[in-house]
Amino acid sequence: MTTDRRSPRPRLTDVAAVAGVSMKTVSNVVNSYAPVAEATRTKVLAAVEQVGYRPNLSARNLARGRAGVIVLGVPRLDLPYFASLAGSVVEAAAGHGWFVLMHQTGGDLAGERRALLGDHPQRIDGMILSSQWLDAQEIAARPDPSPLVVLGDHRLPGPVPRIGIDNRAAGRAVAEHLIAAGGRRIALIGAPSREVDHGRAQGLIDGLRAAGLPVLPELMRPITANTGDAGEAATAAMLAEVDELPDALFAVTDWVAMGAIRALHAHGLEVPADVAVMGFDDIPYARSVSPSLSTIAPDRPAVARLAVEALEAQVTGMAYASAATDDRDAGGSDGDHFAPFELVARESTRREA
Amino acid sequence: MTTDRRSPRPRLTDVAAVAGVSMKTVSNVVNSYAPVAEATRTKVLAAVEQVGYRPNLSARNLARGRAGVIVLGVPRLDLPYFASLAGSVVEAAAGHGWFVLMHQTGGDLAGERRALLGDHPQRIDGMILSSQWLDAQEIAARPDPSPLVVLGDHRLPGPVPRIGIDNRAAGRAVAEHLIAAGGRRIALIGAPSREVDHGRAQGLIDGLRAAGLPVLPELMRPITANTGDAGEAATAAMLAEVDELPDALFAVTDWVAMGAIRALHAHGLEVPADVAVMGFDDIPYARSVSPSLSTIAPDRPAVARLAVEALEAQVTGMAYASAATDDRDAGGSDGDHFAPFELVARESTRREA
DNA sequence: CTGAAAGCGCTTACAG
DNA sequence: CTGAAAGCGCTTACAG
Numbered sequence: 001m002t003t004d005r006r007s008p009r010p011r012l013t014d015v016a017a018v019a020g021v022s023m024k025t026v027s028n029v030v031n032s033y034a035p036v037a038e039a040t041r042t043k044v045l046a047a048v049e050q051v052g053y054r055p056n057l058s059a060r061n062l063a064r065g066r067a068g069v070i071v072l073g074v075p076r077l078d079l080p081y082f083a084s085l086a087g088s089v090v091e092a093a094a095g096h097g098w099f100v101l102m103h104q105t106g107g108d109l110a111g112e113r114r115a116l117l118g119d120h121p122q123r124i125d126g127m128i129l130s131s132q133w134l135d136a137q138e139i140a141a142r143p144d145p146s147p148l149v150v151l152g153d154h155r156l157p158g159p160v161p162r163i164g165i166d167n168r169a170a171g172r173a174v175a176e177h178l179i180a181a182g183g184r185r186i187a188l189i190g191a192p193s194r195e196v197d198h199g200r201a202q203g204l205i206d207g208l209r210a211a212g213l214p215v216l217p218e219l220m221r222p223i224t225a226n227t228g229d230a231g232e233a234a235t236a237a238m239l240a241e242v243d244e245l246p247d248a249l250f251a252v253t254d255w256v257a258m259g260a261i262r263a264l265h266a267h268g269l270e271v272p273a274d275v276a277v278m279g280f281d282d283i284p285y286a287r288s289v290s291p292s293l294s295t296i297a298p299d300r301p302a303v304a305r306l307a308v309e310a311l312e313a314q315v316t317g318m319a320y321a322s323a324a325t326d327d328r329d330a331g332g333s334d335g336d337h338f339a340p341f342e343l344v345a346r347e348s349t350r351r352e353a
Numbered sequence: 354m355t356t357d358r359r360s361p362r363p364r365l366t367d368v369a370a371v372a373g374v375s376m377k378t379v380s381n382v383v384n385s386y387a388p389v390a391e392a393t394r395t396k397v398l399a400a401v402e403q404v405g406y407r408p409n410l411s412a413r414n415l416a417r418g419r420a421g422v423i424v425l426g427v428p429r430l431d432l433p434y435f436a437s438l439a440g441s442v443v444e445a446a447a448g449h450g451w452f453v454l455m456h457q458t459g460g461d462l463a464g465e466r467r468a469l470l471g472d473h474p475q476r477i478d479g480m481i482l483s484s485q486w487l488d489a490q491e492i493a494a495r496p497d498p499s500p501l502v503v504l505g506d507h508r509l510p511g512p513v514p515r516i517g518i519d520n521r522a523a524g525r526a527v528a529e530h531l532i533a534a535g536g537r538r539i540a541l542i543g544a545p546s547r548e549v550d551h552g553r554a555q556g557l558i559d560g561l562r563a564a565g566l567p568v569l570p571e572l573m574r575p576i577t578a579n580t581g582d583a584g585e586a587a588t589a590a591m592l593a594e595v596d597e598l599p600d601a602l603f604a605v606t607d608w609v610a611m612g613a614i615r616a617l618h619a620h621g622l623e624v625p626a627d628v629a630v631m632g633f634d635d636i637p638y639a640r641s642v643s644p645s646l647s648t649i650a651p652d653r654p655a656v657a658r659l660a661v662e663a664l665e666a667q668v669t670g671m672a673y674a675s676a677a678t679d680d681r682d683a684g685g686s687d688g689d690h691f692a693p694f695e696l697v698a699r700e701s702t703r704r705e706a
Numbered sequence: 707c708t709g710a711a712a713g714c715g716c717t718t719a720c721a722g
Numbered sequence: 723c724t725g726a727a728a729g730c731g732c733t734t735a736c737a738g
Contacts, residue, residue, distance in 0.1 A: 022725045058414040059715035083436030099452040228641025258641040288581025288611040375709045412731035
């Protein structure tokens, strides 16, 4: 008789009525809060099943005082590395009751800055920002002190947690792999620039030094964007200017590596016979191009998980900020967190040393 | 004095207080509902600006009786085509007040079926499902009649709207382009199978017939998945079995095309000199591989927009379902909707005819 | 064109 | 371990 026209879907009340308990008890069971008596629990769960109950997240978030939304800022969603990462973040965030609002920065400084100062059309609980160009100072100086986690390659001293793989160690692994493949004159496409400290590029240089190999400035090329076009242009410029050709090349991303290979081909060089090439990211296409691309494969699900956890720690920390004197040590809400990575050797570095 | 500890952020009430009007009026302005007096509107907007008001979507959706969430089912989010599409859908959905819950199907029949019958952990307003394997009958027979829009290549007679580009016309354009590039023995990797009617493959065949060219069964290869590996395997198998080699090849996706090119190279064939190759999708890497890949570029933002609009039409239609006798013609909530596409000619088909 | 009030479906002190 | 009731921030008939 009590037909509700607007919401035909079962509510918590309906479950409570069927189970013969109060809403509070159902809520306790559904959220696994308080230790409910086993018999009650079973009864409630059966009722949930029977009426086909699904929680209304809007109501839940409203009651909890949460927006239920976090922002994920990435360069572009059609770059497989970030798309895959986004998928992992969406999944990890769902586990914390969050929806993810995608924000595409375009991958340049202006875009990252816009995201950082982001004027979002709705309330958000925090932001995970993949940043490549923002420096620690600018991030620390942002006016809005809302929860923030940064994803990226650069060090970030300060109160904002940074999540990523150990890019410097990965860069060193790349150097060792290229040297093992016979590389002696090793080029770097995506060299460190004045403003940003690229761990992976620095790691390559570390590795060259450790092996007693020369770091040749004319082979170290910065790029303006991590795209195939930029990689192709930087590589072509290097090949045109250099006296003696490189015998190995590290591009800071797989996409850049694809462009570099185009430039090498255009210059009459073969990969890996003349030049061994490594990329970084392990995008799905790395194994489909010819030659298939050797690369570093970061554990993206781990990165996503760590990022969401760091955000949650801050949100929770904020709620108790006035009570706790230092939630810094407890919450682990700042500092760097490293996710694992793997070196994948494919055709582009396969040759007799 | 009235310090609210749980929600420090300004609410509609605060705006109303500052503007000196009722909540209803603020709501009207914010949602551009009723025609509010210009002076009032200006006053309210100034108050919104002053207090820095952002609507709480949870509260809004709760009051409106909407979940505020739709599901987007795609094969995988790390495939640039779908990642890019997802980005567009997220954007289009935001314009309708929806968040997008990503659901990865894996790209096989079982996964698509799981999504279709999807048991989501929360309430949703509807679903946009990218389907490649589900047939019209199975889609029509689903138990839950909630709003659904299908994205895909196959025809779908029935009440569920289908959004996509005109794949058959695109396939015909591919045929014409390959023929113009001198193709006479044209291979197809991703041929129609018994269960699914692939418009793009069919279109290629149409184009061959229209040009009076033979449709050679030994050059038409079905594949089990739209991946580089599957494309490589299918192409390699074809090259091993065929008597006379093809001089052109159409792969049903760019990724499949990359695999096909690997197989052609392994067989000692050059692209485009020996075999002209076309892909489909225009993923960002299509221009970065060597040779750069000719392909069909669908208007993904248009696809996304049409899909979200078709979903909105159904949701709105449902609300009035009991009142209106036929919202079918009015809402446009079923039938096929085509988005534009473009043929992009690059190196992989560039040769003297 | 505008206001006062009920209600959306949850959670959470508070009391038992 | 459980219940009755207030409140989260909006929208929306309803009355003016």
